[in-house]
Amino acid sequence: MKQTFMPNIKTEEDLKALQLEGLKWTVAHAYHGSDFYRRRLDEAGVKPDDIRTLDDLRRLPFVTSKDLQEQYPWPLRSVPFEDIVRLHASSGTTGKRKVMIYTAKDIDDWANMFARCYEIAGLTREDRIQICVGYGVWTAGAGFQLGCERFGALAVPAGPGNMDMQMQFLEDFQPTVICATASMGLLMAEEVDRRGLRGKINVKKVIFGAERSNDAMKATIKELIGAEQTFDIPGLTELYGPGTGLDCEHHTGIHYWADYYIMELLDPETLEPVADGEVGEMVFTTLRKEGAPLIRYRSRDLTRRIPGVCPCGSLFPRHDSLLGRSDDMFIIRGVNIYPGHIDEILSGQEGIGSEYQIHLDRKDDGKDYMTIRVERAEGASSDRDGKIAAKIEAAIKKGIMVSGTVEIVEYHSLPRTDRKARRLFDHRD
């Protein structure tokens, strides 16, 4: 029989029963194991025994990244040190890093979740996975590696960058899957193309992690590498790391592992649930995490829920790819906009490449102006720049109710990176 990492859940009721059990366990575990949680829950007037239904989740107080920073270096620690077997930390460019601790069971659960991702992407133990994400204190490389080994495929831990080595590995080891950020994937795809390697490599699937990737970028990578499918993996350090969900082969959204955590989608201002299909902030409550459990942790990541049932029949609910962070949300002329908005609009346009930048300026008239620089499609002539720009400007006006100027720039003139690409440049004071 084919090995599966999926749980034996037959109905939505089964899933809800499992969630309630996990919620009760988590609140009791955090209350008894962590001074921070006990204080917070006491302040909110909630005792572990008060959790009787899933709706009681809404009585629980929120945890924010500020709480994590204040408790540095051991935020949310709910077990004795002797039970901790590992830590990971976010890259933390500003302020202190977010450090998360894991017990042996947490690592085991993470491996299981990640193995599910490879399973849902249709991989087998015959697959070879070139893992081109960062190895180190952050969760990326460790997560992809852990899942691969649990799943039983062959891991090629290449890490990011080092393009000569990447190309050699693609040829010599014949990996069938590449895992990379979309930015790194694009660099690799362009290098494969430049070296004329397409017919000599065997990559069927590309799994993108850690960064929002637009459809145009994914299509370019797929085409240049000759892959059949691409997948998106969400990854939040605070929530184990990458591997907490993946889109299935129908690509109708990311199935997330709701037997390991509950995701609420809330309006970042009012903290009330948003309607199905509306954009909200992902708020996480873990159901089995021992080391550093999350109770209503505000991730700042924005997405929308996808209603209905996927054609694959999975009971696991779906959310859209990440549409940006509420921190990245910017206000121009009184309208809230997040880069993912612009990204989505650009993805539907023809004649342009996948790279773009958003620039915000305040001019002498005191008004704010938005300029979007987009690369021309590879090999396209500049004759149609004016027409294409006008069409995109109209689409932006229609999509986000704010006008912007679109500048079409030369293909490959915007910077490439093997990490996360910077899209937003706010030059206003």
Ligand code: ZN
């Ligand atoms: Zn599905």
